[in-house]
Amino acid sequence: MSSMGSRWSSISLPKYDRGFYLSLLPFASLIFAIFLALTYVIASASYPSISKFGVKLFTENVWSPSEMGEEFVRYGLLAPLYGTVITSSLAAIIALPLSLSTVYLVEEMTNSRVKELLSTAIDLMAGLPTVLYGLWGLDVMIPFLRENLMKPLHSALPWLPLFSCEPLSGASILSAGILLAIMIIPFMHSLIQDAYRSVPWIYREAILSIGANRYEYYKMMISLIKPAVFGSLLLGIGRASSETVAVTLVIGNAFNISFCIFAPGYTIPSLIANQFSESNFYPYMQSTLYAGGLVLLIVGALFSALALLMMRKVRKLYG
Amino acid sequence: MAELRELKEKLFLITSLSLAALAILPIFHILLSIFYNGLPVLISAGVDFLVDSPPPPGGGLGGIGPSLVGTFMLAFISSLVGIPLSFASALFSVEFPDNVISRGVRVLSKALLQIPSILVGMLVYTIMVVPMGKFSMLAGSLALAIMMIPYVTTYVEEALENVPKTYREAGYALGLSRTKVVFKISVSIAKRGILTGVLMGFAKVTGETAPLLFTVGKQRQMISLDPLGYTDSISLLIFDFIQTPYANWHRVAWGSALVLTSIFLLIFLATRSLTRRVVL
Numbered sequence: 001m002s003s004m005g006s007r008w009s010s011i012s013l014p015k016y017d018r019g020f021y022l023s024l025l026p027f028a029s030l031i032f033a034i035f036l037a038l039t040y041v042i043a044s045a046s047y048p049s050i051s052k053f054g055v056k057l058f059t060e061n062v063w064s065p066s067e068m069g070e071e072f073v074r075y076g077l078l079a080p081l082y083g084t085v086i087t088s089s090l091a092a093i094i095a096l097p098l099s100l101s102t103v104y105l106v107e108e109m110t111n112s113r114v115k116e117l118l119s120t121a122i123d124l125m126a127g128l129p130t131v132l133y134g135l136w137g138l139d140v141m142i143p144f145l146r147e148n149l150m151k152p153l154h155s156a157l158p159w160l161p162l163f164s165c166e167p168l169s170g171a172s173i174l175s176a177g178i179l180l181a182i183m184i185i186p187f188m189h190s191l192i193q194d195a196y197r198s199v200p201w202i203y204r205e206a207i208l209s210i211g212a213n214r215y216e217y218y219k220m221m222i223s224l225i226k227p228a229v230f231g232s233l234l235l236g237i238g239r240a241s242s243e244t245v246a247v248t249l250v251i252g253n254a255f256n257i258s259f260c261i262f263a264p265g266y267t268i269p270s271l272i273a274n275q276f277s278e279s280n281f282y283p284y285m286q287s288t289l290y291a292g293g294l295v296l297l298i299v300g301a302l303f304s305a306l307a308l309l310m311m312r313k314v315r316k317l318y319g
Numbered sequence: 320m321a322e323l324r325e326l327k328e329k330l331f332l333i334t335s336l337s338l339a340a341l342a343i344l345p346i347f348h349i350l351l352s353i354f355y356n357g358l359p360v361l362i363s364a365g366v367d368f369l370v371d372s373p374p375p376p377g378g379g380l381g382g383i384g385p386s387l388v389g390t391f392m393l394a395f396i397s398s399l400v401g402i403p404l405s406f407a408s409a410l411f412s413v414e415f416p417d418n419v420i421s422r423g424v425r426v427l428s429k430a431l432l433q434i435p436s437i438l439v440g441m442l443v444y445t446i447m448v449v450p451m452g453k454f455s456m457l458a459g460s461l462a463l464a465i466m467m468i469p470y471v472t473t474y475v476e477e478a479l480e481n482v483p484k485t486y487r488e489a490g491y492a493l494g495l496s497r498t499k500v501v502f503k504i505s506v507s508i509a510k511r512g513i514l515t516g517v518l519m520g521f522a523k524v525t526g527e528t529a530p531l532l533f534t535v536g537k538q539r540q541m542i543s544l545d546p547l548g549y550t551d552s553i554s555l556l557i558f559d560f561i562q563t564p565y566a567n568w569h570r571v572a573w574g575s576a577l578v579l580t581s582i583f584l585l586i587f588l589a590t591r592s593l594t595r596r597v598v599l
Contacts, residue, residue, distance in 0.1 A: 017496075017497045017498075019498075020414075020497055020498045020501075021411075021414075021415055024407050024408075024410055024411035024414070024415075025411065025420065027403075027404050027407030027408045027411065028407065028408040028411035028412060028420050028421065028424050029420060030404055030408065030468075031408055031423070031424050031427050031428055031431065031468065031469070031472070032420070032423060032424075032427065034431065034465055034468070035427050035430070035431060037442065037446065038434070038438065038439075038442050041442050041445050041446060042438065042441075042442070045445060097338055098338050098339070098341060098342035099342070100335075100338075101334070101335040101336075101338035101339040101342065102338075102339045102342050102343070104335050104339075105335060105336070105339045117343075118339060118343060120591075121343035121346050121347070122343065123587070123591075124346050124350075124587065125343070125345075125346045127519070127522055127523070127526075127583065127587060128346065128349070128526070128580075128583065129525075129526025129527070129528070129554055129579055129583060130526070130528065130529075131526070131528045131554040131557050131558050131579075132349060132353065132526075132557075132576055132579065132580065133349065134558070134561075135353075135557055135561055135572060135573070135576055136345075136348070136349045136352055136353070138561055139352075139356075139561070139569070139573075140348070140349075140352050141345075182345045182346075185342050213324060213325070213327075213328040214328055214331065214332065215324075215327050215328040215330075215331035215332075216324075216328075218331070235433075238433055239433070241435075242433070242434070242435030242436070242437075243435075244435065244436060244437040244528070244529040245528040245529055245554075245558055248558075249558070249561065249562070269435055269437045269529070272437050272441065273437060273529065273532060276441065276444075276532070276533055277532070277533060289441070290441065293435070293437070293438045293441060296435055296438070297434065297435075297438065300433055300434070300435070301430065301433075304429075304430065304433050308429075
């Protein structure tokens, strides 16, 4: 019974409280059930492909479905894994300086109009349906990037592997990275902002009292919450790696491993979005897609755990 | 030396201002593009746009009636399931914080927030669409409810935790039971916060696409209210139509984007006016 004790009573619950407890218990347990079902289904559905292809499933770039027989089937997820890593890291790296700037202005700006505008814009960004980002990315952002960023870079620095390939349609790793960066800014902003607010006033006063100017002040403040900033980078990567529809619309969907960021690619979620509906007709295809999902889930969980540990470190420091 | 410091400070201010401007520029450009491209479509298609079914490739504008109705039905059924469940589990984890299940609810609802939405779609496909042998509105609603529960739970938890302890202690001092304190004091003080969470959850599911890809069947030819029948959502329609080469379907996609944006902005303004007034 002691495990049922609460903040307000260390003794066991009275009878009428126990009824309340028991009536809420099944609802709360539901989150466990969802989580268990999710992990069980994904693990058991991805098992066949992992046991058939082994490590090659993650180290080869092949996609040859076959209806003829199992011996002709070969799958390797390297290209979408590569695309996921590149696009989401690119996104987090672009979004970090932008989020640090918005946090500075929202937290330290005295002009309340600018503050209000910024935080409203960020709230809007956080809630906007992702398919609208994809629509805008495909019809507006890609043509713009192709003419004003990709083509100039390609003609100026064609010998650099990053810019070595001709930008064709514009749907590419770079477009996906930039669109994802826009999409994760509000997320990273709110993570950094939370940590920033946890720094006690005496630290701020101490920094200002030694005559720091605004640049030095912000630099020191950020160095005080460095683990949280790093954590927000990890969570940003996790968030970007799981985004589906917007990426599917702008990445070009091609099994392609290239250092050139103007080339089209694939991510795990965009592969699933494109192939899952037909995957029932081909042996091992669905299981392979599930295995891709399993990798996303495991990496995402590791990143979140690591990031939460870092954020807790900051909170302990000042809490 | 002093000059260098000042120069650095100036440079820092200019950079952070321009980077922040760059960060929020896209959202305004997105909204403007949607109005710019979507408004002509709505004007030339008229009110029928909200009722008719989509046009054939290459001909006319038609409408998005079935998808619009589908969006609301899906959001409604998933809220019917998701909101009471989230509310109950949030209450549980705030009221009885020191047990395994409550701690689990906190950790797992944060973890579920991070789960790729496309995996939820796959899960529902495997546990519901395959056994039932067909896509359905119910399967889509289940997927959306799974997306919604961790989200709303986190919001409601936060709202309930922000109720000052002294108010609750006052309730206990009057001899109220736990149940009464919770519903008459905690919940009624946190009312606005809870409502905000509920609205945010509703907004989230009206815009979701990925969980519906393999669950609802994309039936956009006729309006259907049957929970076991096929259905569609506006977001799915946009996703499919924009990937086709047909000019009129692109126009329909932009028109639908304006409809979806209007729904989103309405809910957004509602939550804003709620949170604005909660400041004491």
